[in-house]
Amino acid sequence: MEKIKPSSPTPPHLRVYNTSLIDQTMIYGYAYLVLYYLGNYSKDKIQHLKESLSRTLVTFYPFAGIIKDALSADCNDQGLPFSVAKVEARMSDFLQNPNVELMNKFYPTAEKLLGMGDSIMVIQLNCFDCGSIAMSIKFHHLIADMVSISTFLQHWAANAQGLGLSFPPLNRIAQSSFSQKPSLSNNQLPFNYFSKYLISRKFVLRRYVFDASALSILKAQTSSFRVSRVNVVTAVIRQCFIEAVTEESAGKDMKPILMSQGVNLRRKAMPPFPDDSFGNLAWNSKSLWSFPKEKELTELLREVKKEIAKIDGEFVRRLGSEGAYDFLEELRNEMPQEATFLAMTSWANIGLSEIDFGGGKPVWMSSFIPHSSEVEKGCNLAILLDSKSGGIEAWTTLDEKYVAGFEKNDYIRKYARFNPSVI
Template identity: 30%
Template sequence: MLRLGRRQLHTIFSREIIKPSSPTPSHLKTYNLSQLDQFVPHVYTPLILFYPNNKTCTLTADDKARELKKSLSQSLTRYYPFAGRLHTPTATYVDCNDEGVVFVEAKNDTHLSKFQRMINEQDDDTFHQLFADAMVWQNTPHATSLVGVQLTHFACGGLAVAVSMAHKIGDACNVSSYVSHWASVARYGSTDHKHVLPLNPRFIQSPDSSNFSPPLEMFSRVNQTCDNHVTRTFVFPNSKLNDLKNKVLAEAGSAAFINKPTRVEVLISLMYKTLVATTTKNSGLVTTMDARNSFVPKVPQTTVGNFVLLMMVVTSDPSLSSVVSEIKKKKMERNNVRSFEQVLQNNELSMLGNEELEPVADKPFYCSSVCSFPYNKVDFGWGKPAGASISLRSSTLTGFVLMDTPNGDGIEAHVTLEKQDMEMFQKYKEMLSFCQN
């Protein structure tokens, strides 16, 4: 039981282990992690989905919890490694032993809307309580588990569904695919229903390797706590992002690589310019790119594993157009990488460009965009969420994560910085001029 402040009461009242509804076949008992999977630390990506009380839904709170557990069990049969275990945090394979996923239920005496405001204003304790066993970036006493779920019931009847997924087994695309499949099973009651999303996961059989690839130095300390960090959310409507695109184009003139900048590219450039102007660090920006479409042939979006290319953006000119130009150049360099199987067989991670990050491993800002992933459409049977969140909160990384707004009319930037830097960042006039009023 946690008592936060003078009024908020948060109580955990149930804890279960949910196992797959059907046993994993013997020939699938070992799932080898790829070299790319080994390249990331064993930490947990935290996704929260907030659901207001849907007055038209006839399901009780107990009904909703029961349906979540049943459908979770059914969906784990298809995503069988998620119910397995790592023997150690540095293991190179998953033992697909069907030990299951922890499912925690909690009650919170706050209204959901108030709680959502609180997690953008208060410390990490308010955020942590939403996740099973505090599986938020850092390792936990249950560090060999791969997935954890917590359902929190709020006083108003609203709910929060929090999913923690080990980054070693998958990236944000996998989190999205799995949760979307799980929700569709819950909504229709069966994995065989004709309307269940056909998100058949693809598991690549990586070569058996006993050689552990240590995580990139930049990320190896991501599981250490940092009390000096704060997280804030800034919202940028599409209308303002269109204005920002026009500003970038006007600034660039006839410069190369600026044709048709995306809203994500221009927002990254604005955020980076703000960081350079308001913080004491200026060593570059590490940004990510989903590599599934870069390989030849393309890797299906439902492929499980880490398919994230890391790109280091460093420019002596932090102007909007210069940063956008640099991002586009890096993307072009990462396109048309040869087949994923060849990269794995030849241990050619250098082909992906990740080696360039090592010289500045502990210095740059980090940014990731999960825009276009349908987190805001995840419907377990009682409607779409009123909000979703993935952030760098509780990691030692500083930077930002970009997500679509719930209504699709803009982008949310979840920014994590040291406290003194955030004081200056959130006052930067150019950045605020493109924010929602």
């Protein structure tokens, strides 16, 4: 492993990168992404990727630094850890039958436990025998969200292609709009509210692919109002989950069902924040069913849109001013003592599928999916990603007791394909 440093040093006045209030609310840990590229990535091309990465880190200097403490990063130019690993297989064979156990090996192993001194980003190129690569990116969620990672990758790709674009300085509107609040204690932060719903269970991974044609049919059948691809898949996953929990809990005292959905604040602010705004600019909407019952998909679609609509320009304004403490206290008071929890997030429509380093766009993308043996506690989770030809992939990790009931849903059976070939 080597460390890629910015091609020019970070100015002293930028050495300390202070997080925003919203950064404070994020889970303290790493997030993961893999982009898969077919082609012949020779040693010369890999060296070119390193050199263009070095130039990109001049703008995205926090990624070449380390975690200083819970509220800041040290942009010390120590370098971004970068490694190259060999995969004794052909990518085309792997993509015909994606294997999660192999996918999870594409990430560099953790150097140590989370804490001060951690690298903010780590990259590993996994080189297949055929010359294709799987580029894995591991980044600290305290510093950035997936939209910021997409912006960084787009800039890196432009540098790799030699497009000669001039990039503005790092957009730090999050820090100016949502100044950090060191006085906030851990028990006032949202991830601690939700952490009480983590469970020690065996989780099962499922990958469901909704093709563009299937989504068009679903949108036409289920809604007389405007909905997005993400809205439709979110509603389907929620309906499946409610039905599975209801079935499994029959004859028992049933806990409320709590669902959260990550919302991109860049597009909710008035006026909207630029898409290249750096940091974490997301907030979790939530829905709670105290007496869950099966619902029609159109009804769930309305609830999804209504729930997300609550996070509007006024919400963003208040979050950045006098309303932050009120929102956090309100959130804490609304959380039941016990609940069956489903967390959802979408990485669709943020440009990840368009990132081209000169050899073509990625043919696929994936995230790290921990097995039960890799985590002490977990939660039911769904990640939505762009798929080829305008579809959506839903990656779910579910408590094993819900899987059978989840897959009985007619919409899953008729409109989703289970772990199909990528190519």
